[in-house]
Amino acid sequence: xxxxxxxxxxxxxxxxxxxxxxxxxxxxxxxxxxxxxxxxxxxxxxxxxxxxxxxxxxxxxxxxxxxxxxxxxxxxxxxxxxxxxxxxxxxxxxxxxxxxxxxxxxxxxxxxxxx
Amino acid sequence: xxxxxxxxxxxxxxxxxxxxxxxxxxxxxxxxxxxxxxxxxxxxxxxxxxxxxxxxxxxxxxxxxxxxxxxxxxxxxxxxxxxxxxxxxxxxxxxxxxxxxxxxxxxxxx
Numbered sequence: 269x270x271x272x273x274x275x276x277x278x279x280x281x282x283x284x285x286x287x288x289x290x291x292x293x294x295x296x297x298x299x300x301x302x303x304x305x306x307x308x309x310x311x312x313x314x315x316x317x318x319x320x321x322x323x324x325x326x327x328x329x330x331x332x333x334x335x336x337x338x339x340x341x342x343x344x345x346x347x348x349x350x351x352x353x354x355x356x357x358x359x360x361x362x363x364x365x366x367x368x369x370x371x372x373x374x375x376x377x378x379x380x381x382x383x
Numbered sequence: 384x385x386x387x388x389x390x391x392x393x394x395x396x397x398x399x400x401x402x403x404x405x406x407x408x409x410x411x412x413x414x415x416x417x418x419x420x421x422x423x424x425x426x427x428x429x430x431x432x433x434x435x436x437x438x439x440x441x442x443x444x445x446x447x448x449x450x451x452x453x454x455x456x457x458x459x460x461x462x463x464x465x466x467x468x469x470x471x472x473x474x475x476x477x478x479x480x481x482x483x484x485x486x487x488x489x490x491x492x493x
Contacts, residue, residue, distance in 0.1 A: 310483035
């Protein structure tokens with residue numbers, strides 16, 4: 269299996285809702301990532317998990333809460349989001365370490381709209 | 384810190400060859416990679432250079448010169464389906480943080 273699977277593909281939520289984005293990989297990768305991407309912009313790193321531990325948090329607001337239940341799963345819990353948080357949220361995985369990070373396998377993304 | 388520069392857009396015709404350049408500044412060097420992203424899709428990995436020289440993968444090649452902090456992606460025999468955004472990227476030091484350039488939008492015309 270060489271895929272990273274993300275669900276849902278599309279999500280519309282109000283500013284008071286709580287929702288979660290899910291990501292699963294069975295590539296044996298020990299590093300998993302959340303990126304946020306706005307239209308016509310590059311992916312912007314949010315979080316990195318290495319061996320199920322949070323290793324990088326790019327000063328992301330607390331309304332985004334990541335979770336890594338096991339080596340195959342990565343969640344992003346969303347609460348009290350703002351309209352400006354509307355974006356494509358990309359999950360990725362790779363072999364661990366700085367060199368491993370060169371080769372990311374991305375999921376198809378979850379397109380989030382906050383009303 | 385890390386920064387990357389690449390042209391914002393490039394236009395070429397079907398069958399042609401196009402080169403997308405990338406210059407970078409990093410506090411340490413751990414490789415230069417390239418990703419393709421079609422409109423509405425997710426980025427997909429194309430190529431990676433850790434050492435100087437040319438890496439060839441089918442119609443796509445990537446080149447690196449560490450002394451010049453410079454690399455390029457070469458696309459040969461362009462096809463309409465190559466119309467996409469292309470990002471160069473470098474790891475941002477320890478911990479597996481990949482930093483992307485602003486992206487080059489390639490338009491292939493008939």
